[in-house]
Amino acid sequence: MSVAALIVAAGRGSRAGEGIPKQYRLLKGKPVLAHTLGSFLAHPRIERVVAVIHRDDRDLYEATLKxxxxxxxxxxxxxAYGGETRQASVNHGLxxxxxxxxDIALVHDGARPFASAGLIDRAMEAAERWSAAVPGISVTDTIKVIxxxxxxxxxPDRASLRAVQTPQSFRFPLLLDAHRQAAASNLHSFTDDGALAEWAGQPVHVFEGExxxxKLTHPADFQEAERRLKGSSMTYVTRLGTGFDVHAFGEGDHVWLGGIEVPHDRGVVxxxxxxxxLHALTDAVLGALAEGDIGTHFPPSDSQWRGAxxxxxxxxxxxxxxxxxxLVDHLDTTLLCERPRLGPHREAMRQRIAEIAGLRVHQVSLKATTTEKLGFTGRSEGIAAQAAATIRLPEIDA
Structure with a gap:
């Protein structure tokens, strides 16, 4: 599918303090917008890029291109030239x-200069699969509605909350039609293209952000961005973690494996x-971080995790x-049981694990073995899995 990127850079950025608009301020000697445009222009799958700018910023934009x-x-x-609102600016770009x-349009904020190639890949894959998708990251702070x-x-339960980012990805005809519908309905206040697509009746999915x-908004954000760019040559060390989990069979008609509900004549206790x-993989990742195990972070004594x-x-x-x-480089799991059989569900599980972890399928390995009728798995009394996770951490944190 053909892919174009729309970089929205028409805002004034008043919260960033006095001076020129934030997208033209320098980071490591280059305008913020140059960093952002460069990420998308350099991506091999993106065929076209259009920037939406303020009419008053033409000279700044021309200098950025240099x-x-x-x-x-x-x-x-x-x-393209922007409008009175972000929604209008995106509409002009479309x-x-x-x-x-x-076929696909990615809409990205000009003041987000750190979108990785992997994030852009996930955005395109999400649009191909779902037609409308936005990147989101887990919310770590407790949120209050006041x-x-x-x-x-x-x-709200923060487990169900996501902080949404860009690039947001859509089948192009879908997004263009949604913007035209909103304009015809005299609705101009959407600050997020995912919300606009939802208003137009399109299901919107969330893929893993970063x-x-x-987004550079406040002066402190620029200080942090400068620090990150100066450390861009930072070296990484590889960490390996392992995990193991086991559950006894009990009453039921299915088991959950790799995020997929698998029909079976037993359930698990x-x-x-x-x-x-997923439990073994979680322990493997936590082990690579030296951050304890799943019980440390999600204690079974806490009722909120019952049935989670x-x-x-x-x-x-x-x-x-x-x-x-x-970075997570690779996840590898071996399932130990006589039944159910892994084969019919292997690829669906790999896909689901990749979605959960924000990885590509080729970074997820899944195998199965019996124990030759030996032990509790051989007697079909339970089911087990062992896993390994390979990650890379900045050397300063390792």
């Missing part, structure tokens, strides 16, 4: 692309959903790696 490698500029289309419409007098009204994909594959879906545990562990600036 900071980009000349061989990348052939992908860059003439800029209309600029409409004459030679791509009333007019600052009183707490409710406390904690490092920050467990505090959560008893997914031995184990994808939350693995996503949490992977999130800890990314919070420390690390």
């Amino acid at each position: 900071a980009l490698p000349a061989d990348l500029l052939s992908k860059l289309l003439p800029c 209309e600029a692309l409409a004459a030679s419409a791509p 009333g007019e007098r600052s009183e707490v009204i409710s406390t 904690p490092g994909n920050i 467990a505090h959560s959903d008893g997914d031995v594959i 879906s184990s994808d939350r545990f693995l996503a949490y562990a992977v999130g800890l790696v990314r919070e420390r600036g690390g």
